[in-house]
Amino acid sequence: MHIVDGALSGEVLxxxxxxxxxxxxxxxxHLPLEKIPATGMxxxxxxxxxxxxxxxxxxxxxxxxxxxxxxxxxxxxxxxxFVGLLLQAVFFGYGGITVLGVNAxxxxxxxxxxxxxxxxxxxxxxxxxxxxxxxxxxxxAVALTTIMVALSLWLSGDEFLPAAQLVLVSHVPxxxxxxxxxxxxxxxxxxxxxxxxxxxx
Amino acid sequence: xxxxxxxxxxxxxxxxxxxxSGVVVALSAIPVLLLAFAISLCVLLISGLPKGKTLKRMAAxxxxxxxxxxxxxxSVPGDLWFSLYGLQASWxxxxxxxxxxxxxxxxxxxxxxxxxxxxxxxxxxxxxxLKVPMALVHLLLFTVRYIEVLKDEYQRLRQAMAARxxxxxxxxxTYRSIGYLxxxxxxxxxxxxxxxxxxxxxxxFTGQLPMLAQMRMQVSDWAFVAVMLGxxxxxxxxxxxxxxx
Numbered sequence: 001m002h003i004v005d006g007a008l009s010g011e012v013l014x015x016x017x018x019x020x021x022x023x024x025x026x027x028x029x030h031l032p033l034e035k036i037p038a039t040g041m042x043x044x045x046x047x048x049x050x051x052x053x054x055x056x057x058x059x060x061x062x063x064x065x066x067x068x069x070x071x072x073x074x075x076x077x078x079x080x081x082f083v084g085l086l087l088q089a090v091f092f093g094y095g096g097i098t099v100l101g102v103n104a105x106x107x108x109x110x111x112x113x114x115x116x117x118x119x120x121x122x123x124x125x126x127x128x129x130x131x132x133x134x135x136x137x138x139x140x141a142v143a144l145t146t147i148m149v150a151l152s153l154w155l156s157g158d159e160f161l162p163a164a165q166l167v168l169v170s171h172v173p174x175x176x177x178x179x180x181x182x183x184x185x186x187x188x189x190x191x192x193x194x195x196x197x198x199x200x201x
Numbered sequence: 202x203x204x205x206x207x208x209x210x211x212x213x214x215x216x217x218x219x220x221x222s223g224v225v226v227a228l229s230a231i232p233v234l235l236l237a238f239a240i241s242l243c244v245l246l247i248s249g250l251p252k253g254k255t256l257k258r259m260a261a262x263x264x265x266x267x268x269x270x271x272x273x274x275x276s277v278p279g280d281l282w283f284s285l286y287g288l289q290a291s292w293x294x295x296x297x298x299x300x301x302x303x304x305x306x307x308x309x310x311x312x313x314x315x316x317x318x319x320x321x322x323x324x325x326x327x328x329x330x331l332k333v334p335m336a337l338v339h340l341l342l343f344t345v346r347y348i349e350v351l352k353d354e355y356q357r358l359r360q361a362m363a364a365r366x367x368x369x370x371x372x373x374x375t376y377r378s379i380g381y382l383x384x385x386x387x388x389x390x391x392x393x394x395x396x397x398x399x400x401x402x403x404x405x406f407t408g409q410l411p412m413l414a415q416m417r418m419q420v421s422d423w424a425f426v427a428v429m430l431g432x433x434x435x436x437x438x439x440x441x442x443x444x445x446x
Binding site for chain 1: 262272304313347373377381
C-alpha cells in the first residue's frame with residue numbers, strides 16, 4: 001500500500017511529513033536506550049512479515065501486521081515501522097522519498113490506534129478472547145490504513161477518486177485475512193509469551 | 202563493491218538524493234521530466250552498479266502503480282483521446298499518468314543508485330552524522346542487522362512446516378498456521394534480543410553504539426555536490442522559463 005513520488009499534492013505531502021515527525025518524536029520518547037535492541041529486532045520481524053505471502057484466491061498478498069506491531073510495541077511502533085519503510089524505499093525501491101512521511105503515517109498511525117483502543121482488553125484475556133481482540137486490532141489497523149491511503153489519494157485531486165475507490169474495494173479481503181492472521185498471532189503470543197503483549201511497549 | 206560513487210561522502214549522497222527528489226516532485230513539464238529521468242539514468246550508468254538489478258527494482262515499483270496510472274486517463278476530464286465502451290479517455294489524463302510515472306522513476310532510480318548502494322551500516326552512520334536522533338539511528342542499525350537473521354529463522358520454520366506436509370491454500374488452516382508462524386517468529390526474535398542484550402551488557406554496552414566512521418568532505422565530494430546542484434538548478438530553470446516547451 002505504498003504511494004510513490006509524484007502522485008500526491010504538496011499539501012498532503014507536507015501534512016504527512018509533519019504528522020510523521022510528531023509521531024517519531026512521541027515514539028522515540030517511549031524508546032529508552034535499553035529497549036532499542038529488542039525494538040530493532042521486532043522491527044526486523046515486521047519487515048520480514050512483508051516478505052511472507054499468503055494465498056488470496058488465485059493470487060497472494062503479503063502480510064502487513066501493523067496492528068500486531070502496535071499491540072506489542074505501543075508508541076515505539078511508530079519509529080519501528082518508519083525504519084522498515086525507510087529501508088524498503090532505499091534498498092528495494094518501494095515507495096519514495098517525499099512520500100515517506102505520508103506512507104509512515106498511513107501505516108503507523110493505525111498501529112497506535114490499535115494499541116490505544118484494543119491493548120487494554122488484551123491485558124487479561126486468554127484463549128478465545130485473545131484471538132478475538134487480536135483479530136479486532138489487526139483488522140482495525142489494516143482497515144484504517146486502507147482508508148488513509150484512499151484519503152491521501154483523494155485529497156490530492158478528484159482525478160484520483162476512482163483509484164481511491166479501487167484501493168478501498170480491493171483491500172476488503174486483505175482486511176479479513178489480516179484480522180484472522182493477527183488473531184492467530186496474538187492467541188499464540190498470549191499462550192507462549194504473554195509478557196510480550198502485556199508488559200512490552 | 203567497487204563502483205564510482207563509493208568514494209563520495211555518504212552524507213553528500215544522501216543529501217543530493219533528498220534534494221533531487223524535492224526538485225523533481227516540483228517539476229511538471231514532460232520534456233523537463235524526461236531530462237530529470239535521463240539524469241538519473243546517467244548517474245546509474247556512471248555508477249557502474251549492476252544495471253539489470255537496479256532497473257528490475259525500479260520496474261517492480263512500476264508494477265505497483267501500473268493500475269493507478271491506467272485509471273488516470275479515464276478519470277481526468279479533458280480533450281477526448283479515445284473512448285472505450287462509453288468510457289472516455291482524455292489526453293490530459295494520459296499526460297498526468299506519464300508525469301507521475303516519470304517523477305516516481307527518476308526519484309527512485311537516483312535513490313537506489315546513490316543511497317541504496319551503500320552498506321546499510323554506512324547509511325546509519327551517515328544519518329547519525331546528519332543529526333538524525335541517535336535513538337532512531339540505533340534502531341535502524343539493529344533492524345538492518347537482524348533482517349537477514351530473522352529471514353533465515355522464517356525459512357527454517359517454513360521448512361519445518363513443509364516437512365510436516367503443510368501446503369498453503371485458501372483455507373482457515375493456512376491462515377491459522379501462518380499466524381502462529383509469525384507469532385513464533387516474534388517470540389524467537391524477542392528471546393534472541395534478550396540473549397543479545399545480555400551478551401552486549403557483558404561487554405560493557407551502555408546503550409550507546411560508537412559511531413566509528415570518519416567522514417570528511419573532500420574536494421571530489423564538493424565537486425560531486427556542485428555538479429548535481431548545477432543539474433538541479435538547470436532543471437528548475439528549464440521548467441520555469443519553458444525553454445523546452
